[in-house]
Amino acid sequence: xxxxxxxxxxxxxxxxxxxxxxxxxxxxxxxxxxxxxxxxxxxxxxxxxxxxxxxxxxxxxxxxxxxxxxxxxxxxxxxxxxxxxxxxxxxxxxxxxxxxxxxxxxxxxxxxxxxxxxxxxxxxxxxxxxxxxxxxxxxxxxxxxxxxxxxxxxxxxxxxxxxxxxxxxxxxxxxxxxxxxxxxxxxxxxxxxxxxxxxxxxxxxxxxxxxxxxxxxxxxxxxxxxxxxxxxxxxxxxxxx
Amino acid sequence: xxxxxxxxxxxxxxxxxxxxxxxxxxxxxxxxxxxxxxxxxxxxxxxxxxxxxxxxxxxxxxxxxxxxxxxxxxxxxxxxxxxxxxxxxxxxxxxxxxxxxxxxxxxxxxxxxxxxxxxxxxxxxxxxxxxxxxxxxxxxxxxxxxxxxxxxxxxxxxxxxxxxxxxxxxxxxxxxxxxxxxxxxxxxxxxxxxxxxxxxxxxxxxxxxxxxxxxxxxxxxxxxxxxxxxxxxxxxxxxxx
Numbered sequence: 001x002x003x004x005x006x007x008x009x010x011x012x013x014x015x016x017x018x019x020x021x022x023x024x025x026x027x028x029x030x031x032x033x034x035x036x037x038x039x040x041x042x043x044x045x046x047x048x049x050x051x052x053x054x055x056x057x058x059x060x061x062x063x064x065x066x067x068x069x070x071x072x073x074x075x076x077x078x079x080x081x082x083x084x085x086x087x088x089x090x091x092x093x094x095x096x097x098x099x100x101x102x103x104x105x106x107x108x109x110x111x112x113x114x115x116x117x118x119x120x121x122x123x124x125x126x127x128x129x130x131x132x133x134x135x136x137x138x139x140x141x142x143x144x145x146x147x148x149x150x151x152x153x154x155x156x157x158x159x160x161x162x163x164x165x166x167x168x169x170x171x172x173x174x175x176x177x178x179x180x181x182x183x184x185x186x187x188x189x190x191x192x193x194x195x196x197x198x199x200x201x202x203x204x205x206x207x208x209x210x211x212x213x214x215x216x217x218x219x220x221x222x223x224x225x226x227x228x229x230x231x232x233x234x235x236x237x238x239x240x241x
Numbered sequence: 242x243x244x245x246x247x248x249x250x251x252x253x254x255x256x257x258x259x260x261x262x263x264x265x266x267x268x269x270x271x272x273x274x275x276x277x278x279x280x281x282x283x284x285x286x287x288x289x290x291x292x293x294x295x296x297x298x299x300x301x302x303x304x305x306x307x308x309x310x311x312x313x314x315x316x317x318x319x320x321x322x323x324x325x326x327x328x329x330x331x332x333x334x335x336x337x338x339x340x341x342x343x344x345x346x347x348x349x350x351x352x353x354x355x356x357x358x359x360x361x362x363x364x365x366x367x368x369x370x371x372x373x374x375x376x377x378x379x380x381x382x383x384x385x386x387x388x389x390x391x392x393x394x395x396x397x398x399x400x401x402x403x404x405x406x407x408x409x410x411x412x413x414x415x416x417x418x419x420x421x422x423x424x425x426x427x428x429x430x431x432x433x434x435x436x437x438x439x440x441x442x443x444x445x446x447x448x449x450x451x452x453x454x455x456x457x458x459x460x461x462x463x464x465x466x467x468x469x470x471x472x473x474x475x476x477x478x479x480x481x482x
Contacts, residue, residue: 012438014278015407016269017453023283028257037255042264042281072419073439074426111422148443166256178313181352185315197253198314202389212258 001216002035002163005057008042009050009068009078010145021147022067029154034163034216035063045069050081058085058140063161065154068145070135072111082137083119091120099131128156166195166214169225172207172238176200180209183231191224193217207238242457243276243404246298249283250291250309250319251386262388263308270395275404275457276304286310291322299326299381304402306395309386311376313352323378324360332361340372369397407436407455410466413448413479417441421450424472432465434458448479 006026012018023040030037038061043049050069057064069078083090096116100108108116115132124133134153135142141157143150173180177200188196197212213228215221229237247267253259264281271278279302284290291310298305310319324331337357341349349357356373365374375394376383382398384391414421418441429437438453454469456462470478 008281011436012440012453014268014281015455016265016272016278017438018440019265024257024260027255031257037257038285040249040255040281040283044279071439071441072422074422074429074437075439109419111419114422115419146441146443178350178352178356181313181315181355188315195252195256196315197258198312198316199253199259200312200387202387212253214256 002062002161003060004030004035004037004063004065004161005061006037006040007050007053007057007064007066008040009045009066009081010042011044011075013042013068014044020067022143022145022150025147025151026065026067026154029158030161032165033158033161034165035161036163045075045077047077047081047084050078051084054082054085054140058138062139064140065143066140067143067150070115070142070144072114076114078142079118079135082135082140082142085140086119086138088120088137090117092116093118093122093124095124096132103131125157127153130156164216166216167218167221169213169221170239170241171211171213171225171228172240173209173211173232173236174207174238175209175232175236177209180232180236183228184211187224187228187231190227191220193220194224243303243402244301245271245276245278245304245306245402246302247278247281248291248294248298248305248307249281250286250307250322251283252285252316254283254309255285261308263384263386263391266388266392267306267308267395270399271402273406274399274402275406276402277404286316286318288318288322288325291319292325295323295326295381299379303380305381306384307381308384308391311356311383311385313355317355319383320359320376323381323383326381327360327379329361329378331358333357334359334363334365336365337373344372366398368394371397405457407457408459408462410454410462411480411482412452412454412466412469413481414450414452414473414477415448415479416450416473416477418450421473421477424469425452428465428469428472431468432461434461435465 006023008020013020027037069076093116097108100112118135119137123136127134195214199210247264249261254261268278310317334357338349359376360378364377368375436455440451
């Protein structure tokens, strides 16, 4: 299965001024596509740090997604960092400058030209109706930090990342987690490949724990679900979905 | 100033089933306290990985905060990972077992006893009215993944992490980011210690960019704000707060 690492770049996340909604979005979408996200890392706007972490993630995972740091201001350093990660220069891309000037029907100013400085040899992928393409260097996909734009861009190229999706069953349980932990342990003994999650909920009336069962194999998942239900007392199960 | 790293542990975050609200909370609170968060890392429930990353973060930062993986089920591996990070054993803590049994007025079952297995020599800090204390090993503070509990526990011991807080000014600007990027660049030339953030907003009518100016020095911050305002056209400033 394809694996992925996500790199969130921006002081505004670390200082608590902005809540990162991009990594939750990417995790949900990649899961649907069957891609395993193995790591999310959030770091400050620092060229050397971006370069080092991009390179490490690129070596470790099939796909890397970065978010943030590609605007026109002083703290937008992602393109420099990605270029440095692969020992490339940053060069002015004339096709991006031309798109900019076409959209605004006039010459690009200095700050706009900065946004057209991308790593040498980067691949450009058109993203729907957005004038700025997705920049890809090796296996690293460079996305903007603005959630609306990241979402649009990702959705327009998502078919490039298709694996075998997981299937999911949810079981809502009217017991405390410590009362069913043994049963879960035994279930995993019988179904070692099952991905089993157990999430206590505070403030819910109808159930205390949400169990999630996941597998890419529908038959295996159904057998594991049947086995789980047989291990729990009848009145312990609030709902299966 | 004290620095911090945050380690979020849990497959449920990476698979997109649960959105991490703990790192945004910790970032906001630590910022208020004057602690610099330098890194947030999210990883799966894997003992070896937890051990390696805890050790790396512990060596790099003054404080480390972990979230998740301390319940009674099969995927709760944080205590084992933290112990392994420092070459310690996991041992049964009788004071935690005793608290458990007092709360429920009866003997702890096997799964509950698992929750009392903590790294040898860990420090226990009472957390307000919660029966389970905060477990601290070296500079690593082990918090639960359930947001309500993490919040309660953190707030009850937050005074341990006090540094010199940042002061913040916000300037809402009626210009595109690329139109003011030059002014921001010049401002940073004059005030190199200023922490300056620039955040374009899509879908706002009254302004296009939110600028944040931060410093721990009130006089320096005010001078930088005055300088910024003198660089922007009068009609460009929507609001200062």
